[in-house]
Structure formats: C-alpha cells, structure tokens
Amino acid sequence: MIWDWDWTREILPELLTQGLLVTVQATLGGAVLAFVLGLFVALLRRSRNPFVSRPVGAVMEFIRSTPLLVQLFVVYYVLPDFGVKMTALMTGIIGLGLHYASYTSEVYRAGIDGVPKGQWEAAIALNLPRHWIWISVVLPQAVRRSLPALGNYLIAIFKESPQLSIITVVDVVGLARELGSERFRYLEPMTVAGLFFLLVAIPASIFVRRLERRLGN
Amino acid sequence: MIRFDKVVKRFGDLTVLRELDFHVRPGERVTLIGPSGSGKTTILRLLMTLERVTSGTIDVDGQCLSHMKRGDRLVPADERHLRRIRKKIGMVFQQFNLFPNMNVLRNITEAPVRSLGVPREQAEEKARELLEMVGLADKALEHPSRLSGGQQQRVAIARALAMEPEVLLLDEVTSALDPELVSGVQDLLRDIAHRGDLTLLCVTHEMRFAKDISHRVLMFDQGRIVEDGPPEQIFSEPAHQRTREFLQAVLDA
Numbered sequence: 001m002i003w004d005w006d007w008t009r010e011i012l013p014e015l016l017t018q019g020l021l022v023t024v025q026a027t028l029g030g031a032v033l034a035f036v037l038g039l040f041v042a043l044l045r046r047s048r049n050p051f052v053s054r055p056v057g058a059v060m061e062f063i064r065s066t067p068l069l070v071q072l073f074v075v076y077y078v079l080p081d082f083g084v085k086m087t088a089l090m091t092g093i094i095g096l097g098l099h100y101a102s103y104t105s106e107v108y109r110a111g112i113d114g115v116p117k118g119q120w121e122a123a124i125a126l127n128l129p130r131h132w133i134w135i136s137v138v139l140p141q142a143v144r145r146s147l148p149a150l151g152n153y154l155i156a157i158f159k160e161s162p163q164l165s166i167i168t169v170v171d172v173v174g175l176a177r178e179l180g181s182e183r184f185r186y187l188e189p190m191t192v193a194g195l196f197f198l199l200v201a202i203p204a205s206i207f208v209r210r211l212e213r214r215l216g217n
Numbered sequence: 218m219i220r221f222d223k224v225v226k227r228f229g230d231l232t233v234l235r236e237l238d239f240h241v242r243p244g245e246r247v248t249l250i251g252p253s254g255s256g257k258t259t260i261l262r263l264l265m266t267l268e269r270v271t272s273g274t275i276d277v278d279g280q281c282l283s284h285m286k287r288g289d290r291l292v293p294a295d296e297r298h299l300r301r302i303r304k305k306i307g308m309v310f311q312q313f314n315l316f317p318n319m320n321v322l323r324n325i326t327e328a329p330v331r332s333l334g335v336p337r338e339q340a341e342e343k344a345r346e347l348l349e350m351v352g353l354a355d356k357a358l359e360h361p362s363r364l365s366g367g368q369q370q371r372v373a374i375a376r377a378l379a380m381e382p383e384v385l386l387l388d389e390v391t392s393a394l395d396p397e398l399v400s401g402v403q404d405l406l407r408d409i410a411h412r413g414d415l416t417l418l419c420v421t422h423e424m425r426f427a428k429d430i431s432h433r434v435l436m437f438d439q440g441r442i443v444e445d446g447p448p449e450q451i452f453s454e455p456a457h458q459r460t461r462e463f464l465q466a467v468l469d470a
C-alpha cells in the first residue's frame with residue numbers, strides 16, 4: 001500500500017477542524033468535570049458523617065472497578081429513560097468526567113493528606129474558622145501538590161476520549177474511521193489521527209514532568 | 218489566667234502528664250524547662266486545644282477548656298466554645314509553620330481578616346507595623362521560603378501577635394534556627410516580653426534567655442513539676458537533684 005498524499009491533503013482539513021474540535025471539547029469538558037467533581041468527592045469522603053463518606057466511597061470504588069466503555073453505554077442508554085436528554089458529546093463528557101473523578105478524588109486525597117500537620121495546627125492556633133482553614137490553607141497546598149498527577153489524568157482523558165465514538169460521538173478517530181470506510185482505506189486517516197495524539201501527548205507529558213520536578217520538594 | 222487542675226494526659230499506654238497542678242497569673246511570664254519527653258510541648262498543645270486532656274481540667278480566664286455550661290449541666294466543649302477560648306491564646310512553633318501558599322503580609326493578615334473580621338486595609342496596616350517591629354518591614358511581599366529561618370520565625374511571631382492574644386505560647390522557638398540567628402529572635406522576644414502585659418508560657422533550653430524573660434521557672438520531669446520558683450533561685454541554687462542534673466546536662470551540651 002502506498003501513501004496517498006492527495007487524499008491526505010483532502011481529508012486533513014476536516015480531521016483537523018471537525019474531528020479535532022470534538023476531541024478537544026470532550027477532553028477539556030471531561031477534565032474540568034473530573035477535576036471539579038473529584039475535589040468535591042475527596043471532601044465528601046473526609047466527611048465525619050459515615051452516611052456521607054461511606055456511600056460516596058463505595059460509588060467511587062464501583063466506578064473505578066468497571067470499564068469506562070460500560071459506563072458510557074449505561075449513561076447513554078439509561079439516562080434518556082429518566083427523561084434526561086442530551087447530545088452524545090454531552091453524555092460523553094459526563095461519562096468521562098464521572099469516570100475520572102473517581103481517580104482524581106484519590107489524587108486530591110493524597111494531596112490533602114500530604115499537607116503537613118503543622119499547617120493545620122498553625123491555622124487552628126490562629127483561630128481560623130474550619131472552612132477558612134480548608135479554603136485558604138489546606139486546599140491551595142493540596143491542589144498544588146496534585147497538579148502533576150492531574151496533568152497525567154488530563155493526558156489520559158485525552159487519549160481515552162476516542163472511546164466516546166461507541167456512543168456515536170464523532171471525534172478525530174471516529175471521523176477517521178468514517179472517512180476510511182468510504183474508501184475501505186484506513187492507513188492515511190488513522191495515521192493522521194494517531195500523529196495528532198502523539199503531537200499533543202508528548203509535549204504534554206514533558207510539561208507534566210517539568211511541573212513534577214518544579215513542585216517536587 | 219491559666220489553671221491546670223489534676224491534669225492527666227495519656228497517649229495510649231504512655232502517661233505524659235500525671236495529675237498536673239499549676240497556675241499562671243495574668244501577665245506572668247513562665248518558662249518550662251526539663252528533659253526531652255517530660256511533657257512540656259504537650260502542656261502548650263493542651264492549652265492551644267491541639268490536644269484534649271485525658272482527665273482533669275484546664276481553665277483559661279475562669280473558663281474551662283474541655284467543657285462548657287449548658288443550662289446547669291457541663292457538656293463537652295463545642296467548636297464555638299473552643300474558638301472563644303483560642304481567641305485569647307497565640308502560639309509560636311518550633312518549625313515556624315508559615316503558610317507557604319501566601320506571602321508574608323498575607324500570612325499575618327489572614328487570621329485577623331477571616332477570624333476576627335478586621336477589614337483588610339486595617340489588618341494590613343497593623344501587619345506592616347508588626348513587621349516593622351520584628352525588623353522585616355521590607356519583606357512584606359516576600360514569599361516565606363525566601364526568608365532565613367530567623368526571619369521566618371519573626372514573621373511567625375508577628376502573625377501570632379496580630380491576633381492580639383492575652384497569652385502567648387512559645388515552644389522552643391529558636392531550636393530549629395542556625396546558631397547565629399538565635400540571638401536576634403531572642404532579643405525580639407525579650408523586647409516583646411518586657412513591653413506589654415502579655416502572659417507568656419515559654420519552653421526553652423536557653424537558660425540565659427529564660428532568666429532574662431521569666432518571672433518563674435517550672436522544672437518538669439516525667440510529667441510532674443519537680444521544682445517551681447524564680448529563675449535566680451532555680452538556676453543558682455536548685456533544690457532538687459533532678460534539676461541540678463538537668464541544668465548540668467544543658468550546660469555541657
């Protein structure tokens with residue numbers, strides 16, 4: 001099989017605009033949801049009320065122990081039965097966000113546990129109200145500690161986002177498959193799609209590693 | 218001002234304080250000395266409500282730390298009660314414990330703003346005065362990690378004073394400092410001690426410093442007070458063998 005440059009040129013704009021746009025939306029949407037939700041989950045799991053912390057912990061354990069693909073299916077085909085109507089992309093973002101929240105919550109948990117006891121004690125000695133200890137002392141330090149791991153999950157979400165094509169989201173990989181199926185020829189579109197992931201993921205990983213080194217003290 | 222009444226503190230099987238009784242009058246400056254592990258830090262942490270007594274009571278200004286009145290029953294203290302008592306007490310730690318996510322000024326203003334509701338401009342003005350007093354007027358916008366240990370500890374002192382406590386607890390505040398930085402922090406504390414009517418509880422191994430600032434020295438051993446008296450007497454003619462041994466050991470170190 002010989003690389004068809006003309007066809008590559010022909011499909012490139014479509015892949016880079018339409019496909020890419022969906023991939024970026026799914027990634028950023030999923031990541032923002034996962035980062036925000038994960039933080040709330042981490043806080044709920046620390047609740048002193050076992051009727052809050054236990055169920056939240058169990059749900060997260062359950063999410064972590066089942067495949068993303070299954071969860072996407074469930075969200076896509078079950079939510080409409082409850083009258084929730086959303087686009088496939090929106091559903092996908094929620095699926096990704098929920099799934100990765102179960103991981104980011106662990107990241108935040110480690111970040112919170114890593115804040116030295118002396119910080120709490122100084123804050124208590126200064127008579128700061130509980131919620132301000134969290135907001136102005138503990139969480140800023142915990143989130144900072146969590147940034148490299150969150151960066152890695154952002155990259156993971158990016159690379160897993162093509163799974164959304166199972167629920168009819170046409171991301172860059174899905175589009176490549178559609179384009180390929182028109183000619184029964186997948187070499188060019190899939191290679192372009194793959195290269196695209198490579199081009200983003202490698203610099204991103206390097207950036208995260210730098211971040212790790214800068215914050216790692 | 219402060220009264221310990223038969224205070225017992227255990228950590229698991231380890232009994233750290235054994236029916237400890239003592240009191241400190243308002244404005245009195247008391248130094249706690251004694252070998253490592255004798256329970257000095259635990260006493261300060263109990264006062265700061267960072268630990269709870271196992272039994273016995275601690276009163277601050279006539280208010281019990283661990284319990285409060287509801288109707289005419291005594292119930293365990295809630296957060297509001299604790300916060301009311303904490304308001305009177307400030308603490309400076311051996312390891313400074315400045316907040317690394319804030320600059321120096323913010324470290325000092327955060328508590329007055331968030332816990333006392335002081336307007337930010339007013340809190341900053343006060344913070345700058347305090348920084349002036351501790352000799353760091355030019356470091357207000359600096360990040361704590363860029364300061365020397367001695368400077369960090371001065372900021373921590375300013376931060377504690379910004380809350381205008383009646384009682385200040387100092388736990389080996391110069392122990393983590395490089396030797397050449399110790400005297401600067403001690404001079405500052407000496408000034409603060411002699412300036413106002415602050416009640417001071419100070420744990421230190423620096424006997425000269427203890428002599429300079431305190432009205433009274435308490436010698437601890439194994440969770441008990443073995444000797445209680447003015448610094449001149451304790452340091453020059455200790456009554457107890459245990460105190461003599463301890464002072465000798467500190468001198469030799």
Ligand SMILES: Nc1ncnc2c1ncn2[C@@H]1O[C@H](COP(=O)(O)OP(=O)(O)O)[C@@H](O)[C@H]1O
Pocket residue numbers: 228231233251252253254255256257258259260
């Ligand atoms: N949180 C804790 N858990 C268990 N043991 C502790 C704890 N805090 C202090 N201790 C023990 O209590 C004893 C007294 O400690 P401390 O009050 O720090 O003594 P000092 O300040 O006089 O050196 C020590 O044996 C110490 O190991």
Ligand SMILES: [Mg+2]
Pocket residue numbers: 257258259389
């Ligand atoms: Mg100690």
